[in-house]
Amino acid sequence: MKGWILYKDEANRLKPETYEINRLVETARRSDIDITVIQPEQFELIVSGEDRESILLDGEPVALPDFLLPRMGAGTTYFALAIIRHLERLGVYSFSPSHSIEVVKDKLYTHQILAENNLPIPKTMLAKFPVDMKKVREHIGFPVVVKTLSGSQGFGVFLSESETSFEDLMQLIQASDSTTNIILQEFIESTMGRDLRVITIGGRAVACMERSVSDGSFKASYSRGGTVKKHEITPEIEWLATQTSQILKLDMAGIDLLFAGDHYKVCEANSSPGFEGIESCCDIDIPKEIYDFIRIRFGIFDNSSISSHAPRRHYR
Secondary structure (H helix, E strand, O other): OEEEEEOOOOOOOOOOOHHHHHHHHHHHHHOOOEEEEEOHHHEEEOOOOOHHHOEEEOOEEOOOOOEEEEOOHHHOOHHHHHHHHHHHHOOOEEOOOHHHHHHHHOHHHHHHHHHHOOOOOOOEEEOOOOOOHHHHHHHOOOOEEEEEOOOOOOOOEEEEOOHHHHHHHHHHHHHHOOOOOEEEEEOOHHHOOEEEEEEEEOOEEEEEEEEEOOOOOOOOOHHHOOEEEEOOOOHHHHHHHHHHHHHOOOOEEEEEEEEEOOEEEEEEEEOOOOOHHHHHHOOOOHHHHHHHHHHHHOOOOOOOOOOOOOOOOOOO
16 A cells, blocks of 8 residues: 655644654555655645646656555644545545545534534633623533644643633734634633543554643643553443544544543544653553554454454444
8 A cells, every 4th residue: 555644844833743643654654555645835736627636746647545644633734635635536545534624623513513413512602802791690600711723732722710801812813913713712621620531443443542730730631741651441431532533524533522520521532642651651552553443444454454443343
């Protein structure tokens, strides 16, 4: 098989995915998969009836791969999304599809879809300027979590513990850019400084870890120095993670769950989750799981290569 990894190491990312990209490349080569890491800037797209030369790489026509691994997540630009769509139109399998990547970039839209399907989520409100404090107080309450519509690794997430600090933050955002779209979410005290990250592949929950911080921050993120440990995949965790990934049609997903008393709420879904943390605490080989699933999608059944981590139940 031949595959491309679509990736760009953005300067403003807190933690570049060098670990994930290296693992994907190394595992592919050990598995006799021809893999190449390509940046969006290397492409030229030509929309015409002649598909043979409708995509150029470094200015030249190129043989298309069998599959594409988009690894830009919330940082997927319009141009990168156009590349994924174009390759899909030419018959290249994208892991995950362009539509799903576009959907989960928008946190509000993601929550609208999950709420429509009766999955438990934090109460969420789209803010508009000037912010009506009375409506925030009535419908969300304080403390309140403030998020940008798109972001990852803890970027664009703030906690306003009081109306005063919230009002100051809103005034700052409005003064810098009043067109910024933000959402407000209820603060769940029982999940303060900790959450769960579940990795799903092909609609299966393959690993789960608990992330936590000890510096007083309310954000639990491995990329920001948090600690991780393996967590049991209970039936409830499995159901929430697999349902979320299936509803959003994500072949691979990082599903973040919040502790909500004795149960959980779905916080976010990521189309290109990092997996350094989960591999450090769980007995799991994420790249092997990915390539095993892709082989199955192409009808290549080699029992010697299929991961022993594959669970008994299949959801797709």
